[in-house]
Amino acid sequence: MFKTRVTEKLGIEYPIIGGAMMWLSTPEFVAAMSEAGCCGLLASAMWKTKDEFRGAVKKVKTLTKKPFGVNLNLFPAMRAIDNSEYLDVIEDEGIRIVESSGHKAPEELVGRFKKLGLTWIHKCVGLRYAQKAVSLGADMITVVGFENGGATGVLDLGTFVLIPAVASSLKVPVIGGGGVSNGRGLVAALALGAEGVIIGTRFLITDECPIHPNLKQALCKARETDTVLVMRTLGNTHRIWKNQTAEKILELEARKATLDEIVAAAAGAKDKEMFDSGDVQRGTISVGQGIGLIHDQKPLKEVVLDIMREAREVAARLSR
Numbered sequence: 001m002f003k004t005r006v007t008e009k010l011g012i013e014y015p016i017i018g019g020a021m022m023w024l025s026t027p028e029f030v031a032a033m034s035e036a037g038c039c040g041l042l043a044s045a046m047w048k049t050k051d052e053f054r055g056a057v058k059k060v061k062t063l064t065k066k067p068f069g070v071n072l073n074l075f076p077a078m079r080a081i082d083n084s085e086y087l088d089v090i091e092d093e094g095i096r097i098v099e100s101s102g103h104k105a106p107e108e109l110v111g112r113f114k115k116l117g118l119t120w121i122h123k124c125v126g127l128r129y130a131q132k133a134v135s136l137g138a139d140m141i142t143v144v145g146f147e148n149g150g151a152t153g154v155l156d157l158g159t160f161v162l163i164p165a166v167a168s169s170l171k172v173p174v175i176g177g178g179g180v181s182n183g184r185g186l187v188a189a190l191a192l193g194a195e196g197v198i199i200g201t202r203f204l205i206t207d208e209c210p211i212h213p214n215l216k217q218a219l220c221k222a223r224e225t226d227t228v229l230v231m232r233t234l235g236n237t238h239r240i241w242k243n244q245t246a247e248k249i250l251e252l253e254a255r256k257a258t259l260d261e262i263v264a265a266a267a268g269a270k271d272k273e274m275f276d277s278g279d280v281q282r283g284t285i286s287v288g289q290g291i292g293l294i295h296d297q298k299p300l301k302e303v304v305l306d307i308m309r310e311a312r313e314v315a316a317r318l319s320r
Ligand SMILES: Cc1cc2nc3c(=O)[nH]c(=O)nc-3n(C[C@H](O)[C@H](O)[C@H](O)COP(=O)(O)O)c2cc1C
Pocket: 018, 019, 020, 021, 022, 024, 043, 071, 073, 101, 102, 123, 144, 147, 148, 149, 150, 151, 177, 178, 179, 180, 198, 199, 200, 201, 202, 204, 285, 286, 287, 288, 289, 290
């Protein structure tokens, strides 16, 4: 049940992609996603050098023999990112799945994707971006609706409209996400035309997610109304958990503070400190509206099994 072109092509058991998460997609976390039957994605931008990234890829390989992929980051970043360096490692290490995400499709890299025979998934937030990526040769498209944790873009389309709009216009398989936190969300996305889902927020509250237990506890209590959109004034909108740092960023944006002030408040280094120290007000964390549907922490594999069990129950109920 739930075999699709996505599960077939990626060689995974369940139609679930574990979303790349900046600072969190450690080899251990990514391998746990793949071991659970999903496709884990390493967030390459976490590693500053080619050798460090190569070390991370090798580590995943020691932890799982199951498929995993690499995300290439095309978002504006604090440091210049040369994705061709990560692609060198992808080539050397025989990685078969690459996901790109960001404000534009990676035109300059597509030739190499094709030469290497990679399965290229492009993640975006709207039909016209999806069509552009397909015209360049994308093998699959991931679309995430406005509910999602992390970058939301500018179109503000909810998952319920975005997935069918894209799925009915494209021939390539579509992976949908933004708010998928349980089996009902999975079945709904498939009913809307997706052949797989991408999950980020739900996996934050798992044993394997490398954030401090204090933060997991705080997120467990969060409701669907506890996220905000920041950095819209900088053209880099992100949905994050509403804590004191998030409110500070919003306040700076509202009073048209300088770019330096906003960037200082939103610095990724403070996020990392928050993840490690458990001071839950220190930085920010991307979180989707689906956080309101999550009430417990479990091993990642149990979360995935719960999602699949509920999905089967829902599908059976609908077919009666
Ligand atoms: C903490 C966190 C960090 C994320 N970091 C990235 C990232 O670096 N690059 C990226 O393409 N997407 C990133 N995302 C988005 C996820 O890969 C995924 O698309 C999204 O979480 C799916 O929506 P959901 O959060 O509603 O499940 C992040 C999401 C979260 C929750």
